Amino acid sequence: MLIKTLEDGFVHPVPSEITPAQVYQNRRQWLQQAGMLGLAAAGLEAQAQTVRPGELPPLPAKVSGVAGAMATDTPTPYRDATTYNNFYEFGTDKLDPVRNVKNFVTSPWSVEIEGLVKKPGRINLEDLLKVSAMEERIYRMRCVEGWSMVMPWVGYSLSELIKRVEPLGSAKFVEFVTLADPKTMPYVGSRVLSWPYVEGLRMDEAMHPLTLLTFGLYGEVLPKQNGAPVRLNVPWKYGFKNAKSIVKIRFTDKQPATAWNKAAANEYGFYSNVNPNVDHPRWSQATERRIGEDGLLTKKRKTLMFNGYEAQVGQLYAGMDLTKNF
């Protein structure tokens, strides 16, 4: 296994880092076998908790039953998943978030529900965690920059929360507003993006069972650099749709103005569905480099339509011209 250390940026072998990912992989195989044999859910959960990295508080979850939610790809090693990050509030280098999150305060936390909804209001994180049972999901994640990861998230379908707050019939889109605190996020105020970082989904995308409101990674609460304490994960879209550290969810009748679309509308559309046939104006989107697999001789992978989730989400875009609605 090749690991980039924070200090020197060099890539060297760190054999001790192999273990968590391998153990995790074995655990998943065990879970699949146990599942096929019909073993008790309690036993599965007990097993699930034994192999978390142990760096953060545990967030127990059952294996998701949602169609497509458990990719069989090998999860990206914990170390890579928690050090190679995009979180521009903490800097634009991949290693900046993990270096700079020290003063980021993620507790107490609450999320404001706003706009075209019957039950607006502020929900404390503790209550948000209880809206639905936690599920483990293994998602392929594809960054618009051309790399991908496989992430074992913990959370529940966003639709569970949406049903709870009862959107009005006039609500057509959901907007996600994230924290922008210049005191604890050193790059808020920099001119790379306009802050706060905002993302959005069409209502049917937000209601799709694969759209995950995420609280954990690798069986533990989210590390700060991965968007603690609550973020979004929409696995068939480019990574930038997955707003981190959400503070507001707003229901609207207008397509939200999103951070990357505002920054460069010709490069980042509202939909941002993973599509190997629609190139970014400055580079191809046909292939990807999977983080953790990057040896000198490792071939790039072919990027799949809707990141491999076409069977589950293709019908959401039936009849749309995806070269125009990119």
Ligand SMILES: Nc1nc2c(c(=O)[nH]1)N[C@H]1C(S)=C(S)[C@@H](COP(=O)(O)O)O[C@H]1N2
């Ligand atoms: N608030 C906020 N959310 C964000 C970003 C960001 O800069 N700020 N970057 C996005 C991008 S480009 C990606 S690829 C993913 C990365 O998530 P990860 O670091 O957990 O892999 O977060 C997304 N969510």
Ligand SMILES: [Mo]
């Ligand atoms: Mo990204």
